[in-house]
Amino acid sequence: MKNKYLLLSMLMGGVYTLPQPSVAQVLTRAQPAYESNARGQQAEAPAGQHSRRSRSLKKALSELERRFNVNFAYDEQVVAGRQTDTDLEGLSLEQALNQLIESQGLRYRKVNANLFAIQAAPAKRVGMALPAESPAPALATVSNIPTGVTEAPQLKRITGQITDENNQGLPGANVIEKGTTTGATTDANGNFVLNVSDNATTLTISSVGYASQDVAIGNNTVVNVKLVPDDRTLNEVVVIGYQTVRKRDVTGANDVISPAQANKVTANSLAESIQGLSPGVTVRNTGVPGQQASIQIRGVASFLNTDPLYIIDGMIADANPTINNDDIESIQVLKDASAAAIYGSRAANGVIIITTKQGKEGPIRVGFSAKYGIQQVYKRWDVMDAANFAATQRTQYQNAGQTPPSSVATGTFNPNINTDWQDQVLQTGNLQDYNLTLSGGTKTGTYLISGSYFSNKGYVIGSGFDRASLRINTKSQLGRFTFGENALLTNSNIQNFPAGNPIYDMAGMLPVIPVQDPSYIDASNPGGYGLGRNPDAVTYAFNPVAVRNLASNKSNFAKLVGNAYLDVKLTDWLTYRANAGLEVSFDYTQNLRRLGIYQYSASPVPSSVGEDRSRYLSMLFEHTLNFNKVFGMHNINGVVGISQQTTRRDITSGSRTNLGFAGGQYFNTINAATGISNSAGGTPDDYRILGYIGRVNYTYNDRYLLTLTGRVDQDSRFGANYRTGFFPSVAAAWRISEEKFFNVDWITDLKLNASYGKLGIVVPTLGSFPYTAFINNNPRTIFGVDQTPFVGAYQAQLANPDLRWEERIQQNYGVSASFLRNRITTEINIYNSLSNDAILNLAVPGYLGNLRGNPYVNTASIRNRGVEFSATYRNNEHALKWDVSGNFTTIKNRVENVGNQGQNINYIQSGNTRSQVGQAVGQWYVLKTAGLFQNQEEINNYKGANGNLIQPNAKPGDIKYVDTNGDGQITQNDDRQFVGSPWPKLQAGAQANASYGQFSLNVQLTGVFGYTVYNDVRRGLDSYQLTNFRTNISPWTTTNTSTTDPRLGLESGDQGIISNNFGYTDRWLENASYVRVRNVEIGYTLPKNLLNTLKIRNARVYVSGQNLFTITKYTGLDPDVTGANIQERGVDLGHWPSPRVVSVGVNCDF
Structure with missing residues (x-):
């Protein structure tokens, strides 16, 4: 073997x-x-x-x-x-x-x-x-x-x-x-x-x-x-939730991600750094400093929650783990029911288990690493300058048969103004990452202390993020007792762009509008910011410089997360563990609004300040028994236990207008405001989860493996009818390579496995008591001659006592193999999952006592199918050592049921998407175009069954729409159809490593194929209204008919131009498939003889390039788009693109 x-x-x-x-x-x-x-x-x-x-x-x-x-x-x-x-x-x-x-x-x-x-x-x-x-x-x-x-x-x-x-x-x-x-x-x-x-x-x-x-x-x-180290042997033991087992004995779909590979990428969050490293794990990044990347494991199981569960050193953490990547020892992803069922009601979206580094026996060791990088947006909107903008406007007026304003006709908006708004918004950002680690220990105890500082000055003005952290991990052994703790303290600061979206606004603002101009100063605009003017420079985009100067949004997050544990070896085969986890955070956000406006025709608003404070406390207590018994050819091991987690969040907010002002500065505290307009509020959130866990692994003769897992959870957020849920799974595996009849020399190991089980999903937005009706005791009225006020009450939200967990039933079939003595390793998994009782908001009329919002109901179901493949080849036998690995995933989701939504029983509409039975979640549902009308004859021949013109108001050069329902007319709601998909048909990742002598090379690639993005920014640029224009627009004319851009004109009185600008059409859908060079790193390890003279054990310097280039047909800034929600996944509303980063760094051990 x-x-x-x-x-x-x-x-x-x-x-x-x-x-x-x-x-x-x-x-x-x-x-x-x-x-x-x-x-x-x-x-x-x-x-x-x-x-x-x-x-x-x-x-x-x-x-x-x-x-x-x-x-x-x-x-x-x-x-x-x-x-x-x-x-x-x-x-x-x-x-x-x-x-x-x-x-x-x-x-x-x-x-x-x-x-x-x-x-x-x-x-x-x-x-x-x-x-x-x-x-x-x-x-x-x-x-x-x-x-x-x-x-x-x-x-x-x-x-x-x-x-x-x-x-x-x-x-x-x-x-x-x-x-x-x-x-x-x-x-x-x-x-x-x-x-x-x-x-x-x-x-x-x-x-x-x-x-x-x-x-x-x-x-x-x-x-x-x-x-x-050779990962083929050192990573043989994996964590599967409350247990560590040999990797070869795993029966579920588990994936181990190399922290060293993930740490090659400089990232704000863990999720961002693992993109492309694991099949079935979909990561959508963003360029917003401090913002968590979106991550989904094996598709979409819920309309309201797709976040995986994070376990950090045994502590069940929140969905935004603020962990220092340099502290991570191992990352493991549990994908199927067998792997994740031990976490029951919260595991249906997958589980990510993070284990942090521990000290090792020996004298004190000191490690230091530093990295500095610069970041820039590698692509910009190709928009017109002032002269071309004015010329295009003149053509619009001429085509519309209208006399342009004098400034448009003569091009004299202001001869000295030609604002490049992208230059005003974008800047060269930077990244800094520093880590210092002290570790060591004896045979009876080890320790690790690490401190880190990460800083990201954003590439957008007024944005930034920094985080400082301190970690202390200790472990001690005294006879049969082993005890220790893992603790992380972090303090983070985020400077958010306070209003609007600067990526969208820098395309929408016009080049003829100045950033500031003294002639614009008035009572509502004391800063004299350029906002536009009627009728020659109208736009409703925000002046992003004005936003940055007039408002601010700053947040601070202080968090402590960790656990303490005690292991007692009761017998040679039975171990008891007590684990106590804690996560506590104190969050503070301040919104400051100075006097002034930053949008054309906006109403004046007074200065104001608002503060939000929240306290989050989560406590976990677990008691488990781990057993491992051998009987001849039989091995039985597993775990049983109990887990209880209590979580409470308290939010308090307040605001007040008319800030105090002195010496050119505003006072930024609520007490310094003098306005009578103020508000205050608070929201508590308190819930408990009690779970009973169990897993049994059975192995016979190292060939036949069986795993039975189950968890019973009770959650206080659900009514008494459905407060308890049972989440079981079963898995089996057959190691064919251990059979006597199997004698294939070039196959080192071959294992087949299958699993089936049920997992749960909890929706965080449910609150503490979603099954309970709400009463509003605030209504007041006055009766009688003496005008006596009376206080009343009414039901504000309907109750749903049958609300329960969403459930996901999963099947998984896998093959893992290694060839040529582990030189090649491969794994294939085929999965099929069905989410039942997915939660939606049921539309109920307000007069039925539902003024506070639609109640939650378990009514929908979603199916996900896919294939995962990964392979690695290693060649470390020569002076040039190299390895290459790759993975790909196919994911296809389909809505099976949405329940009774009141008016529509088989779909949910959300803007330009529809989640309909038989279609994907959030599928594009738009008008389909059929080119441009080239002449009046084509317009006259485009008739319905009744003989009437389908687009009677069209003119040559207008867009031709498909009459989907055949009623002889084009209506935006009735003639839509499903076109394209925001879900990729295939996503892939590849990594390559090579070393020769003192030099090393690492390359990472990612690719996503077969999906479309709705480019809402281009919709604004191409609508010819209230925005700038693309430099390369080629409007239709009688001499320019081979174009996809419709004729220029004005919407006023021209129904053809109005229809050209319909928002919900396939005109704005683009192929967003891409291949990206995710990271390239070249390193050099300093010679030993040089390091000995400097008393340094090891030192390595490197230079890296991140997101160096992207091959795509998408015309937006970044095809890797994260939508506002799961039903609008591919809508690009000005997505902050992932920047290009060039870094230099050093790692030293003393």
Whole structure:
């Protein structure tokens, strides 16, 4: 079963010729700690487990793997044909290994807590003494010299040290002269001595758990090499929710994302950094500083909530985890019901489990990293300057048969004004990221302390974000007790653009309008900001500079999140854990509005200040029992427990007008305002979730696997009728590659798996008591001669006592395989899910007691189907080491039911989209165009069944619309049809890594294909009204008929122009498929000899480019659009594009 370790053939039973001291000298030296006399794990084997029977050594090792949840790495030839009857009863892992392995003439080495390497013991031989003038260093040497192999002559002596990724000496690593059988094994400190032939050019360095390296010798006599961990072996144990298991034993759809790969991207949030790294995980980014990216796992399961559940070090966190990416040790995504059912009512949108770094045994280690980058928008709207704008306006008036205003006719708006509003809005932003980590520990306790600072000056004026964080993770062990904590304290500040959308407004503002002009100063516009004027420069876009100067929106978020835990090993197979989690945050937002206006024809508003304060407190208490029992070929492990989480949020808000003013500055506190117009309010939100959890994993003979999972949840937000829900799942797997009949040498591992189960979704916007009717006791009226006021009450919202969780039933079928001894790994998953009881707002007339809003009802259902594929190829056997990986996903969703929505029983309308039974969620539902009318004859021939003209008001050059319902006329609501889709047919990601000597290269690509975006910004530019124009517009004329742009004109009295500007048409839908170079990083690791003089363990410098370029036909700024909600997913209302970022950075270890 162990062919997966490609390089171990050289390690286990290799043939080395080592010119070294004599046998007597070797035997008198102390053996290194990594050999079989090591002392470590003392967990006893299960009582009553009788192993006094003859079986193969390979089978005995499999028994230990299942019993102790570890992995053994060995070459098949090392264990082939070996039998044992060793009794392993009552022995610890290492006691069992000492008896089992040494009796076979082998030895073992502990690579890490879960991985052991089985090796052939060194053969005894007579070594060659080193010259007296060259005393041998105090190191252990290992040599396997079979009969008939002669020793290499002593011609050239090479010494050096092999270190791990933390620059610690790596014992037991193999150093071989490439192309020969001459080699050495490093001692406990990673040192080696090797005599090679005079013409030797290359050394091959290998060690279990690390990628092998070929190193050129040149004229060097000292060779120091740092090995890089090989994920194929080090990531064998994964977290699946309340448990850690061997990855090979997972029966559900789990995906492990490399934090190192994710951290290549400089990002505001974790979600942004994992785009393209996992199949089935859809990430939509935004350029807004501090704003969380949108993330969906395996499609859309709900109309109101698509956020996954985040688990950070065992704490169930909110949907916007403010975690420092540099602190992350592992990221795992639970996708199907089997993987996620342990989290029950909150897991239907998938679960992301984050584990943070821990300290390691050893002296204090100091790590520091710094990154600085600049960011810019790499694409701009191609809009007209003042002269072209004026000329286009003249054509509009001429085509409309109207006399243009004198300023338009002569082009004399202001000869000195030619405002480039994009220059006014966009700036060069920057990113700064600094991290400092202290870690270390002893055998009984470890610690890690990290501090970080991240800052993002936005590429839009008046926007920015910064975050400071402090993390403390500790772990201690005292006998059977293990306890520790993981705590993160963050303080974040966000400066939001306070009003409008500057990306939209910089296209909508006209080039003939100045930013400011003293002639515009008046009582309502004391700043003299250019807003437009009637009739020659009318626009309803905001002046973004005025917005930035007249208003501000600043937020502060202080958060503490973490957990403390206690593990008690009750028996050798049973462990109790108590886990207490806490998340508390204090949020503050201030909105300041100075006197003045920033939009044409806007009414004057007084100065004002508003404040919002909120406190969030969530406490989690869990008690679990983990068990792991082995009975011969049978292994049963799992977890049972109870989980309770209490959450409360209190929001208080207040505002007041007429701010105090002195010395040219406004006072920004509510008490400094003098206006009588004020408001205050508050909202509490309080709920509890109680869950009972259970999972059982069963494995027979390492071939057949079964997982049963269930969780019972109770939620205070639902009425008594449906407060309790049960969320079960079942999964099975068959490892075909372990069958005796399976004998395909080039297939290392092959496993089939299937799962079925039910998960739940909680909608955060429900509030605390959505099942309860609301009473408004505020209405007042006056009766009688004495005008006595009377206070009344009325029902403000209907109750729905049957409100309950949304449910998602999932099926998953998967195949995972590895080939050519793990050089190639692949995984395919096919899934099908049906969301039932999806929540919608039921439209109910207000006179029925529903003035506060439509009640929530469980009435809709959504189906999602798709295929996920991922593959990785690694080639680490040469001086040039490289690997490439890729993934793709197909996702298709369909509305199965929307219930009775009052007027429409099979669809939900939202602007230019419709969610209709049989169609996708938020499918484009628009008028379909059929080109332009080229002449009057075409207009006259376009008739309905009744013989009437379908578009009687059209003129040549106007848009021709399809009469979908065949009623002989075009109406915006009745003639719409489904056109295109905002959901991609395919999304993909690819990554490549390469290293040669001290240099390294990383490339990340993302691609999304087969979807359309509604470009609302272009709709404004192409409507020829109240906005600027595209530079490359080509309006229809009698001499310019080969165009898609309709004729120019004015809407006033021209029904043809009015119809050309219909909003809900396919004219504004664009193919948004794209391929993007997500990131390119080139790094250089400084030479060891230079670092030694500086007392630095390791140092690496790098330069990276993010979002370097995008290949797309989309004319907007960024095809990666995030809509306002799930039903308007692809509507581009001025989406802030992902910027191009060029960074330089350094990583140092001391």
